[in-house]
Amino acid sequence: MLNALAIAPQPPLASVVVGKTALVIGSALPLERRMRVGSTSGKLGTEASAEELMTAVAERRDRQAFVRLFETFGPRVKAYLIRQGADTASAEDLVQDVMLTVWRRAQQFDRSKAAVSTWVFTIARNRRIDTLRRARRPEIDPDDPALVPEPDEPADRVVETAQRRASLHAAVGELPEDQARLLRLAYFEDKSHSVIAEELALPLGTVKSRLRLAMGKLRAALETME
Amino acid sequence: MMPEHHPGDDLLIAYAAGSQDEPVALVVATHLALCPRCRKEVERLEELGGVLLEEHKTEALGEDSLARVLARLDDAALEAPDPQAPEPAPVDPRMPRPLRNYLGAGLERLDWTSYRGLDKAELLTEVPGFRTRLMRIKSGTAMPAHTHEGTELTLVLAGGFSDEHGHFLRGDVAEADAATDHRPVADPGEDCLCLAVTDAPLRLTGPFGRLLNPFLRI
Numbered sequence: 055m056l057n058a059l060a061i062a063p064q065p066p067l068a069s070v071v072v073g074k075t076a077l078v079i080g081s082a083l084p085l086e087r088r089m090r091v092g093s094t095s096g097k098l099g100t101e102a103s104a105e106e107l108m109t110a111v112a113e114r115r116d117r118q119a120f121v122r123l124f125e126t127f128g129p130r131v132k133a134y135l136i137r138q139g140a141d142t143a144s145a146e147d148l149v150q151d152v153m154l155t156v157w158r159r160a161q162q163f164d165r166s167k168a169a170v171s172t173w174v175f176t177i178a179r180n181r182r183i184d185t186l187r188r189a190r191r192p193e194i195d196p197d198d199p200a201l202v203p204e205p206d207e208p209a210d211r212v213v214e215t216a217q218r219r220a221s222l223h224a225a226v227g228e229l230p231e232d233q234a235r236l237l238r239l240a241y242f243e244d245k246s247h248s249v250i251a252e253e254l255a256l257p258l259g260t261v262k263s264r265l266r267l268a269m270g271k272l273r274a275a276l277e278t279m280e
Numbered sequence: 281m282m283p284e285h286h287p288g289d290d291l292l293i294a295y296a297a298g299s300q301d302e303p304v305a306l307v308v309a310t311h312l313a314l315c316p317r318c319r320k321e322v323e324r325l326e327e328l329g330g331v332l333l334e335e336h337k338t339e340a341l342g343e344d345s346l347a348r349v350l351a352r353l354d355d356a357a358l359e360a361p362d363p364q365a366p367e368p369a370p371v372d373p374r375m376p377r378p379l380r381n382y383l384g385a386g387l388e389r390l391d392w393t394s395y396r397g398l399d400k401a402e403l404l405t406e407v408p409g410f411r412t413r414l415m416r417i418k419s420g421t422a423m424p425a426h427t428h429e430g431t432e433l434t435l436v437l438a439g440g441f442s443d444e445h446g447h448f449l450r451g452d453v454a455e456a457d458a459a460t461d462h463r464p465v466a467d468p469g470e471d472c473l474c475l476a477v478t479d480a481p482l483r484l485t486g487p488f489g490r491l492l493n494p495f496l497r498i
Contacts, residue, residue, distance in 0.1 A: 117350070117353070120353070121346065121350075124346055124349060125346075127333075128341050128345065128346075129338030129339055129340060129341055130333050130334070130336050130337075130338055130339075131333070132338070132339040132340075132341060133336055133337050133338055133339035134333060134336060136339055145339070146341065146342050146345060149341065149345065150345070150348060150349050150352070153349050154349060154352055154353070157349075157353055167323075168323070168326070168327065168330075169327065169330050170330075171330030171331065171333055171334045172326050172327045172329065172330035173330070174330065174333065175326060175329040175330040175332075175333045176326055176329070178333075179297070179298040179329070180298070182298065183298050189301075189302045190302060190381075191298065191302075191305060192302065192305050192306040192308075192309035192310070192378040192379075192381070192382075193309055193378060194309060194312050194313045194319070194376070194377060194378060195313075195377035195378075198313060198376060198377035199371055199373060200313060200314075200371070200373050200374070200375065200376040200377065201313050201314075201376065201377070202281075202282070202313070202314045202315065202316060202451070203316065204316040204319070204320075205316065215327075218327065219327065219330070219331055219334075222327060222328060222331045223331055223334070223335070226328075226331060226332070226335070237293075237328075237332070238332060240293050240294065240297055240299065241293075241296075241297045241299075241328075241329055241332050242297075242332070242336070243299075244298075244299050245299060246294070246299065246300070246301075247290055247294065261290075262288065262289075262290045265289055265290050265293055266288070266289045266290065269289045269293065269325075272324075272328060273324070276324060
């Protein structure tokens with residue numbers, strides 16, 4: 055949740071580039087509920103990206119847009135939480151919390167920095183650590199005077215988040231099965247890498263090197279865009 | 281100055297996934313405050329988390345789920361508090377924010393114990409299976425050689441130290457596992473201040489180490 059919650063002015067809706075998003079591009083994705091709920095505002099078509107929906111929520115408190123985000127992300131967040139060890143009832147409650155946080159912090163969402171899915175993922179992750187693990191999550195404070203700032207980057211390296219996400223989807227799809235599986239285990243099960251290694255009957259070093267290999271490929275896929 | 285020794289990909293992945301225990305996450309987060317490169321890496325890894333979430337299978341929501349959320353949208357009483365509480369103590373510029381949250385009234389108010397040029401203060405004592413410590417090694421002093429049962433992560437906050445694996449300065453993370461037998465020596469000049477997390481007790485190896493072991497209890 056590094057930049058995801060950074061407060062930044064939102065671009066006006068008129069300037070929004072209507073691009074294909076990973077949620078639309080990825081037609082092979084197990085998206086059971088397409089974004090098909092009509093919008094009363096008339097500004098958002100049925101193919102509106104999650105980022106456009108989020109902007110509508112932030113700027114106009116658009117409930118229809120929120121409903122569509124809820125229908126897209128709610129069932130995924132619930133599956134995520136169950137896989138992380140929540141029972142059905144608490145997963146249901148946590149989904150509500152997560153989606154209410156999305157509504158309340160909508161204005162903190164910065165689409166130039168993160169995709170909605172990234173933002174929702176970080177909110178769900180943090181709620182899970184909070185409630186299921188009952189632990190604190192150490193995080194940086196973007197306003198911390200001790201923070202070592204980023205060196206200035208040339209502006210042309212900023213790639214549309216939808217494009218980045220599409221190439222990440224593609225790169226994940228191209229990973230060898232053992233690496234892809236490990237990556238999902240690492241993200242979706244609240245287990246240390248040593249526990250994962252034990253369960254897969256692999257040396258810890260192998261788990262680490264497979265994760266490193268997977269990361270190398272994903273990094274390369276992103277870097278060709280930058 | 282940018283750090284040169286970074287946490288491994290596996291540590292950054294576990295941080296982004298939120299599967300780490302708090303002491304390890306504290307080392308990673310404190311490094312992130314000092315390392316723009318790894319901050320960017322974690323942003324990518326969170327992006328990957330979002331992508332995996334998009335691809336994830338779904339679990340049907342309860343029938344009244346949407347109605348319940350919609351009914352609560354206007355409930356101002358549920359307004360989320362700020363993610364970070366206000367600063368409890370004056371800002372110590374050597375201590376980045378994630379770490380400051382664990383220091384109570386400040387570095388010097390911690391419960392330090394001293395032995396032969398090495399000061400230690402325990403943090404996060406409530407987390408089982410880990411020892412989380414701030415260590416201050418007097419400039420030019422060598423720590424006893426030791427190996428580990430598990431993994432030791434050391435983040436330099438001030439000064440620096442050298443061991444067989446290189447030279448470590450502010451923001452650098454040294455990762456040592458059971459195979460590592462090392463003997464860190466603090467740089468001359470400034471005392472070396474580190475945050476160190478071990479997930480099992482250290483084993484002292486040198487002749488003096490063995491001798492000192494029961495007393496020093498590193």
